[in-house]
Amino acid sequence: MDSQQQFLKISEEAKDLFLPHLSTDTVIFGFDQNELKVLLLQMTYRKQWLLPGGYVKKDEDIDDAAKRVLKERAGVSDVYLEEFGVFGKNKRSEFYFEDFEDSLWHKQRFVSIGYYALYNPDNANLIVDEFSDKCEWIYLSKLSEIEFAMDHREIIEKALLTLREKISYKPIGYNLLPEKFTLSELQKLYETILDKQLNRGNFYRKIKNLGILRKLDEQRRGGAHKSPDLYTFDDENYKKALENGLTNW
Amino acid sequence: MDSQQQFLKISEEAKDLFLPHLSTDTVIFGFDQNELKVLLLQMTYRKQWLLPGGYVKKDEDIDDAAKRVLKERAGVSDVYLEEFGVFGKNKRSEFYFEDFEDSLWHKQRFVSIGYYALYNPDNANLIVDEFSDKCEWIYLSKLSEIEFAMDHREIIEKALLTLREKISYKPIGYNLLPEKFTLSELQKLYETILDKQLNRGNFYRKIKNLGILRKLDEQRRGGAHKSPDLYTFDDENYKKALENGLTNW
Numbered sequence: 001m002d003s004q005q006q007f008l009k010i011s012e013e014a015k016d017l018f019l020p021h022l023s024t025d026t027v028i029f030g031f032d033q034n035e036l037k038v039l040l041l042q043m044t045y046r047k048q049w050l051l052p053g054g055y056v057k058k059d060e061d062i063d064d065a066a067k068r069v070l071k072e073r074a075g076v077s078d079v080y081l082e083e084f085g086v087f088g089k090n091k092r093s094e095f096y097f098e099d100f101e102d103s104l105w106h107k108q109r110f111v112s113i114g115y116y117a118l119y120n121p122d123n124a125n126l127i128v129d130e131f132s133d134k135c136e137w138i139y140l141s142k143l144s145e146i147e148f149a150m151d152h153r154e155i156i157e158k159a160l161l162t163l164r165e166k167i168s169y170k171p172i173g174y175n176l177l178p179e180k181f182t183l184s185e186l187q188k189l190y191e192t193i194l195d196k197q198l199n200r201g202n203f204y205r206k207i208k209n210l211g212i213l214r215k216l217d218e219q220r221r222g223g224a225h226k227s228p229d230l231y232t233f234d235d236e237n238y239k240k241a242l243e244n245g246l247t248n249w
Numbered sequence: 250m251d252s253q254q255q256f257l258k259i260s261e262e263a264k265d266l267f268l269p270h271l272s273t274d275t276v277i278f279g280f281d282q283n284e285l286k287v288l289l290l291q292m293t294y295r296k297q298w299l300l301p302g303g304y305v306k307k308d309e310d311i312d313d314a315a316k317r318v319l320k321e322r323a324g325v326s327d328v329y330l331e332e333f334g335v336f337g338k339n340k341r342s343e344f345y346f347e348d349f350e351d352s353l354w355h356k357q358r359f360v361s362i363g364y365y366a367l368y369n370p371d372n373a374n375l376i377v378d379e380f381s382d383k384c385e386w387i388y389l390s391k392l393s394e395i396e397f398a399m400d401h402r403e404i405i406e407k408a409l410l411t412l413r414e415k416i417s418y419k420p421i422g423y424n425l426l427p428e429k430f431t432l433s434e435l436q437k438l439y440e441t442i443l444d445k446q447l448n449r450g451n452f453y454r455k456i457k458n459l460g461i462l463r464k465l466d467e468q469r470r471g472g473a474h475k476s477p478d479l480y481t482f483d484d485e486n487y488k489k490a491l492e493n494g495l496t497n498w
Contacts (some may be wrong), residue, residue, distance in 0.1 A: 005359025021271050022360060062337025062360060083335050086362050111271060111311055113335050113360075168418040168494055190498055198498055206498065245417055247438055249447055249455065 003045035011105040020161035023110045024066040025047040025234035027159035030121035031176040035139050042134040048149035066115045074135050075127030081115040086160040093150045116159040118175040167193055168243045171212050171238055182220050182228040212238045259356040267304035272359045274302035275316040276408035279370035280425040283437040284388050289494045291383040297398035313362045324376030330364040333411040342399045364458050365408040366425040418440055420461050431469050432478040461487045
C-alpha cells in the first residue's frame with residue numbers, strides 16, 4: 001500500500017475518531033553535549049521534519065491528547081507537558097497535503113495547540129510509528145540545515161522564546177541535567193537557553209543565592225583540570241522556587 | 250422570539266459560518282480606583298456572567314477571530330490581545346446549554362482559546378450586543394460574589410496568574426494607567442496584580458532602576474498630603490524593556 005492509499009484508509013477512521021480542525025504539536029527539549037536538542041520525526045511520505053503531533057479524540061481532554069500522541073508517535077511518556085501557544089493561522093498547512101485527494105480528512109484546516117517539555121534524553125526509548133521513517137533528536141545548531149513541514153520551525157522558535165522567558169522567573173534544569181552535575185554544566189544549560197555567554201562569577205553567585213542547589217561531597221574526576229564539585233538540586237527548595245517564582249518585587 | 254427560538258435560528262447560520270469545536274474567550278483587565286477590574290457580559294437567557302467570547306470563521310486566523318468577537322460583543326477595539334492558555338477539557342461546557350435542543354450548534358464541545366489584554370478603561374465605549382443584557386466592568390474583589398458560566402472563573406484566574414508571572418520579567422502599566430501618574434499609583438497597580446503589599450522604599454528604588462520612567466515637572470494637586478510628583482513612561486526605554494525583559498542572568 002503506498003502512502004496515498006494508507007492515508008485515505010485512515011482518513012475514514014479519523015473522521016469518526018477525532019475532532020475536526022484541532023491538533024497538538026509538542027516540542028521536547030533535551031540537553032546533551034552542552035547543547036539543547038529537540039525531538040523530531042520524518043514521515044514516510046515526506047522528507048520535511050515534523051514535531052510529534054496528532055489529533056484530539058472526540059471525548060478526550062486536550063492535555064491528554066497531547067500526552068497520548070507523544071507516546072504513540074515517539075515512545076515518550078512520563079513527561080510534564082506545558083501548553084505554550086496556539087498556531088491558528090488560516091493557511092498554515094495549506095500546501096502540506098496538496099498532492100493528496102481533497103477528500104482526505106487530514107487535508108482540512110487545523111488549529112494546533114503547542115506543548116513543550118524539558119526532558120532528560122537519557123530516559124528516552126524512542127520508537128518509530130507506522131507513519132514515520134525516523135524519530136530523532138536534532139541539535140538546535142542543526143535546525144537551520146533541515147527542512148520543516150508547515151509552520152513547525154516557528155512553533156519551535158516560540159517554544160524557545162517561552163523557555164527563555166521562563167528562565168527569568170522559574171528555576172530550570174531539573175529534567176534536563178543528570179542527577180549530579182557541575183556548576184559549569186548548569187551554566188552551559190543557561191547559556192544555551194539564553195543563547196548568550198554568561199559571566200562565570202556572576203552566574204555562580206546568582207544561582208547559589210537561589211538556594212535550590214545542594215553541594216555534594218563528590219567531585220567530577222577525569223578531566224584535564226582540577227576536579228570540580230558536583231551539585232544536585234534541593235528537591236524541596238526547587239519545588240518552592242517553582243511555585244513562588246524567583247523574582248521579588 | 251424567545252431565546253430558544255433565537256438560538257435555533259442562528260444555529261443554522263453558525264454551522265455554515267464557523268469552525269466547529271473552537272471558540273475564543275478574552276479577559277480584558279482595566280485598572281481604576283486602585284483596583285483591577287475585568288470586562289464581563291450577562292446574556293439575555295442566562296444570569297451567569299461570561300467573558301466576551303465567540304467563534305472562529307472558517308477562513309479566519311484565530312487571533313483575528315478573538316479581535317472581531319471582542320469588538321462585536323463589547324465594542325472594544327484597538328487593543329493588543331495576547332493568547333495565554335487553552336481551555337480544552339472535554340466536559341467544560343457540558344451543562345451550559347442543557348435546556349436547549351440537542352440540535353443546537355452551540356451545544357457541541359468547544360475548546361476555547363484564551364486571550365488577555367491590559368486596557369485603559371477610560372478608552373472604552375462599551376456596547377451590548379443582541380444576545381446580551383449587560384456588558385460591564387467588575388472589580389476583582391467582587392468576582393467571588395457573582396456566578397460564572399462554564400469554566401470562565403478559571404479562565405480569569407489563569408489570566409491573572411499569567412499577568413503575575415509577566416510582571417516579573419516585563420514592565421507593566423502602559424495600557425492600565427493614565428498618561429501621567431504618581432509612583433504611589435504605579436505601586437498600587439503592582440500590588441493589585443501581585444495581590445500583596447510592597448515596601449514603598451524598595452518598590453520606588455527598583456522601579457526607578459528599570460529606567461522606564463520619566464519624572465515630569467508637575468505634581469498631583471488637591472490631596473490632603475504633600476503634592477506628589479507625576480511620572481510618565483519613557484516610550485523608548487519601556488519598549489526596549491518589553492523586548493529584552495527585565496531580569497538578567
